[in-house]
Amino acid sequence: MIALLVATTGDGRAEAAPGFRSTNLHGWSTSVEPGEPFTDGLETLRPTGPVEIVDVRMDADDGLRLLGAKLVEPGRPMGAVQHLYEYPPSAADTAEYFGSPSRVRDAVGATITPRTAPGGTPDSWELLLGLEATRPGTLVRHSIVVTYRKDGRLGRFVIPGLLEVCAAEPMPARCPLPGVDG
Numbered sequence: 001m002i003a004l005l006v007a008t009t010g011d012g013r014a015e016a017a018p019g020f021r022s023t024n025l026h027g028w029s030t031s032v033e034p035g036e037p038f039t040d041g042l043e044t045l046r047p048t049g050p051v052e053i054v055d056v057r058m059d060a061d062d063g064l065r066l067l068g069a070k071l072v073e074p075g076r077p078m079g080a081v082q083h084l085y086e087y088p089p090s091a092a093d094t095a096e097y098f099g100s101p102s103r104v105r106d107a108v109g110a111t112i113t114p115r116t117a118p119g120g121t122p123d124s125w126e127l128l129l130g131l132e133a134t135r136p137g138t139l140v141r142h143s144i145v146v147t148y149r150k151d152g153r154l155g156r157f158v159i160p161g162l163l164e165v166c167a168a169e170p171m172p173a174r175c176p177l178p179g180v181d182g
Helices: 091-098
Strands: 003-006 026-032 038-045 051-060 064-072 104-106 125-133 137-150 153-159 161-167
Touching (some): 026 038, 038 137, 038 161, 051 125, 064 137, 125 137, 125 161
Parallel strands (some): 026 161
Antiparallel strands (some): 003 026, 038 125, 051 137, 137 153, 137 161
């Protein structure tokens, strides 16, 4: 089961970064089996000009490991994919959700530029994170940190994307909800 959580603190905005449009604090939860890689999507990047992605990291509990990061070009048939039970995404999933395997690339080293969707609205690049719970338990990712280069200068964009992972074998139907399930 996948649950979407929405929360704000303060103004609920991402750390200021001149290379990207900011995003609000948000989060969701999912259930997985320990040791099984999965793809966490939903996060999008909207650069304000050409930027090179230098590094992608996350602030997370021990036991939640980042396996890699990929980008999907703007113009995806589906707005964003929240969760896939594998990483990297299979060729079949890539074709179904992203239109073509050629639309998916490694995030680190990629240069991305602003894009405009039909109708003139800004379009975004989807960030796909490969994750693995290395032990059972409830594990939390607090944020994603994208280091980038714009106009020869390094910057850091912090995405306040919370993720609660309930890792158990067999995979539970849902994570217990604090204050609701005791």
